[in-house]
Amino acid sequence: MIPQINFNTILPEIILSAVALVLLLLEVLISPDRRDRVSTIGTLAVVGAMVAIGSLWRTEVVADGMGGLIWSDSFGFFFRAVLLTVLLIVTLLSVEYVGRKNIPAGEFFALLFFATVGGMFMAVSRDLIIFYVGLELLSISSYVLAGLLRSDDRSLEAALKYFLNGAMASAILLFGFSIFYGLTGTTDLMEMATGLSGTGMSWLAVAGLVMVTAGLGFKLAVVPFHLWVPDTYEGAPTPVSAFLSVGSKGAALAGILRIFYIALDPLSKDWMGLLAVLALLTMTLGNVAALHQKNLKRMLAYSSIAQAGYILAGVATGTSLGLSAAMFYILAYTFMNSGAFAVVITLANQGEGETVDNLAGLARREPVLAFMMFLFIISLLGIPPLAGFWAKLFVLRATVEAGFVYLAVAVVLNSAVSVGYYYGIIKAMYVTPPAEEKEHRGIMAGVATQIGIALAAAGVLVLGIGPETFLSWVNSANFISRMVP
């Protein structure tokens, strides 16, 4: 019997994949001086995919698409919308960067699109096989993206480290999957939950749990699987670092939530403690290591590890409230972190270095850009009334209500530690005089970069001013509150 296949449910993915293939072709056909058209087509495609998501949204199909292999529910829509937002911002930020660094635009955008499509499939997959293929599509495209600056040794090193760590992590993840397949005889997430609740706890299930946690934790940059993060973020082309820090992490979070909250729900007593310890380690180590970084990209890498710890604290609660908190956090994090990377990209486009010292006197040279960076940094820090504040507040509320008081205390203490390096950035921009007096050049960022930064800033502000709207959106996409009355 041929299953009913409704291609409408994966329309955004189809659009992106098709355009990615066209872009690869254009790379060969278009003359080199018209390469900017590639970026234009790419940007339009992302907008098209977002329209497709928007048009599908209201249908509220909880039924399964693609013969029961994917879920077309509002949770999937939420994460696909987040990933498309990331893609839109990163695409806008890349337009100028790709031209200046002589990266082949067709390849770059095609790989970026494939990576996003992989992440989107991770968010909707109902079957471990689909999940695995989505994960690898995201990973393999990311390995190449990290190494696209072929004449830069650091970029190649970043790609190699990412690849070796990533391939190992996916092998470990797969071994975990194979154990759960052996225990339950199925790869369907719902049936797996039923199977696991029947067999009960065993050492085999614990081994599988640890392996799945390691494999998915790698993508989310959870300590102790974070070793690739600083090197890869530092060496990779900066828009790629931005994509890895928000897009890749968003997809990984979607996967973790689906797999842990649905398939491994019968083991929740075991994974709650495990994830709580990992969250504690992740936020602490990330913040402490960020304190003595000079390179901005490296500092943002450690800061993103710390942020992953806060997100994981929400996940570790195992409650509906924690799920919503993690989802709201990734939404806020998408805007603030890609914004911070956007400022680094703008500086790189102007031929400036990537260290904190290069920020000296930025407020005088480029007041608007400096203010944007200020906005993103204090949002990452969690100061009201910006997006990051509400994100942290919801995580705190979820952890306290679930009885993880020590996690809440850790989040607060870690936020205090993070002042150390976040303030260093603000101080460099506003207080420290520039090493040599540079002329006032006004805003040097290209139009696309400006739009990208403006989008990120708008997100941070809107989420900060009207969090209720977005929280109710997140709650409507929360699958626990729908399943359990």
Add this chain to the structure above:
Amino acid sequence: MLSAATDMSVPMEYFFIVSTILFGLGLFGALRRNNAIMILMSIELMLNAVNINLVGFARHGGAGDPVTGQIFAIFVMAVAAAEVSVGLAILITLARRRKGIDINEIDLMKG
């Protein structure tokens, strides 16, 4: 037909023991080797351990369709091939720019 063969064939535990040993060897190699090609080969060992698991469980798994595990194994093989080709491409690009692929010497970024 399949169940009749199952009764006489190798028990599941043996498959799992072999795959665990293979996976352990691969993990050890991936963590201890310095040559990037050797790490790549160790990762392949780990993936093959996964395949033994999947096919073994598919043959002996009680509930569910046994074909699922075999299909999963084919997917793993196909994706692993794609992964390795990308990995080798990165390695070749790197090897052209420097002598050798000892990962201890690829250390521009630290801290």
